[in-house]
Amino acid sequence: MIFSAGLGTRFKPWTDMHPKALALVNGKSLLQRNIEYLQQYGITDVVVNVHHFAAQIREAVQVNKGWGSRVTISDETDLVLETGGGLLKARPWLEGSEPFLTLNVDILTNLDLNRLIAFHRERDPLISFGVTNRKTSRNFLFDEKDRLCGWRNNLTGEEKIVIPKESLVQKAYSCVVVFQPEIFSLIRQQGKFSLTETYLDLAPEHAILGFDHSGDVLIDVGKPESVAVAEGFFS
Numbered sequence: 001m002i003f004s005a006g007l008g009t010r011f012k013p014w015t016d017m018h019p020k021a022l023a024l025v026n027g028k029s030l031l032q033r034n035i036e037y038l039q040q041y042g043i044t045d046v047v048v049n050v051h052h053f054a055a056q057i058r059e060a061v062q063v064n065k066g067w068g069s070r071v072t073i074s075d076e077t078d079l080v081l082e083t084g085g086g087l088l089k090a091r092p093w094l095e096g097s098e099p100f101l102t103l104n105v106d107i108l109t110n111l112d113l114n115r116l117i118a119f120h121r122e123r124d125p126l127i128s129f130g131v132t133n134r135k136t137s138r139n140f141l142f143d144e145k146d147r148l149c150g151w152r153n154n155l156t157g158e159e160k161i162v163i164p165k166e167s168l169v170q171k172a173y174s175c176v177v178v179f180q181p182e183i184f185s186l187i188r189q190q191g192k193f194s195l196t197e198t199y200l201d202l203a204p205e206h207a208i209l210g211f212d213h214s215g216d217v218l219i220d221v222g223k224p225e226s227v228a229v230a231e232g233f234f235s
Helices: 030-039 054-063 082-089 113-123 195-202 226-231
Strands: 045-050 070-075 100-104 107-109 127-132 138-142 148-153 159-161 169-179 208-212 218-220
Touching (some): 030 054, 030 107, 045 054, 082 195, 148 195, 148 208
Parallel strands (some): 045 070
Antiparallel strands (some): 100 169, 107 218, 127 169
16 A cells, blocks of 8 residues: 555645645656555555545546556545554455555655565564664654564654663654554554554554664655655666
């Protein structure tokens, strides 16, 4: 699943008239780039959630025939549900017997998904997600065994520690996540909510692990000026 429903408020003025998912990096939209990224690893069944200028995304998918993938639209036109609510709404297309993967449309990375998936299968947690040691305003906190134990806002000093440990290591979230399908029966939040809430809620009872891929390219194309940075890495 590619989360594509955000309002893109940091990406104005483009998002005054377009969805951020269709912003171009070297002539290809963020959505196309992420669909093609998944194709490199044999993932061709993709759910895309839409809200902001949803019709433009629908048209782009249709005109380009999904860029070679089978794309299902999860429509959040009435209310943007954030990542957690968006995941729940897409349950009919994601739930099955195998793990599934989610990513954010405005993140471009060369993270090797085969390594992330192998880590997930070997360690057998409920959730595995990519993390790096880059600087961010908010971090997840992990113990020495890569297990999620908390969250910190570096700007406000706010912390939520759900598994107290003597020493915790902070890492930055890469927004590339592998879930076990039973996640859907465990999520306690409803409506509009962030996956961060779900992670912290479930972490004490279920293993949620960070896969450190520091050194890989990872660019948050959240602001117009970050397009030039992305274009230096993604041709």
